[in-house]
Amino acid sequence: SQKIEQNSEALNIQEGKTATLTCNYTNYSPAYLQWYRQDPGRGPVFLLLIRENEKEKRKERLKVTFDTTLKQSLFHITASQPADSATYLCALGGGSYIPTFGRGTSLIVHP
Amino acid sequence: EPEVTQTPSHQVTQMGQEVILRCVPISNHLYFYWYRQILGQKVEFLVSFYNNEISEKSEIFDDQFSVERPDGSNFTLKIRSTKLEDSAMYFCASGGQASNYGYTFGSGTRLTVV
Numbered sequence: 001s002q003k004i005e006q007n008s009e010a011l012n013i014q015e016g017k018t019a020t021l022t023c024n025y026t027n028y029s030p031a032y033l034q035w036y037r038q039d040p041g042r043g044p045v046f047l048l049l050i051r052e053n054e055k056e057k058r059k060e061r062l063k064v065t066f067d068t069t070l071k072q073s074l075f076h077i078t079a080s081q082p083a084d085s086a087t088y089l090c091a092l093g094g095g096s097y098i099p100t101f102g103r104g105t106s107l108i109v110h111p
Numbered sequence: 112e113p114e115v116t117q118t119p120s121h122q123v124t125q126m127g128q129e130v131i132l133r134c135v136p137i138s139n140h141l142y143f144y145w146y147r148q149i150l151g152q153k154v155e156f157l158v159s160f161y162n163n164e165i166s167e168k169s170e171i172f173d174d175q176f177s178v179e180r181p182d183g184s185n186f187t188l189k190i191r192s193t194k195l196e197d198s199a200m201y202f203c204a205s206g207g208q209a210s211n212y213g214y215t216f217g218s219g220t221r222l223t224v225v
């Protein structure tokens with residue numbers, strides 16, 4: 001069955017460092033992958049979308065890569081700030097696939 | 112910036128009662144979605160709606176659930192006979208074609224079934 005895996009353990013980093021979050025998937029050939037931020041008790045907020053034919057996407061301090069051979073996306077936040085602390089979700093979709101979210105990884109940026 | 116608005120923010124209901132969750136999507140969006148998130152778990156897809164009809168639905172979206180777009184602005188999710196396990200955050204989202212755009216989510220309705 002289709003599976004999306006994100007690290008269940010929280011990622012703790014120091015302010016100013018680069019945070020790297022991972023989204024792996026199996027039994028899936030998504031046409032696109034999205035990354036969202038979710039704060040406690042709030043709805044997800046869309047950050048970036050990357051398509052299967054794109055290797056990398058950037059937006060300000062954010063960078064996403066998509067490797068369809070490894071079936072993996074990496075999400076980077078450079079020069080991280082305490083305000084970046086949140087849960088980050090990846091979502092895959094395309095074709096006949098119902099858009100599906102991973103469980104998310106909690107990022108904690110320490111001042 | 113345009114927002115997706117959901118009401119109520121919190122609903123407490125007795126088991127077996129019907130609830131209607133309401134959403135006002137962004138006006139020029141074409142696709143509408145309902146998701147739910149049980150506390151501590153992942154965001155789960157329920158149903159998508161396009162061109163005034165259901166375009167996809169998940170296994171969770173059984174006969175107890177229904178969606179409507181009664182007018183040009185509102186988008187509702189009805190649960191006919193609530194169960195304890197329906198307790199969750201319910202999120203409405205809207206967007207353009209998902210392969211090109213991310214979804215805009217509302218702040219959610221926390222449904223508590225007692």
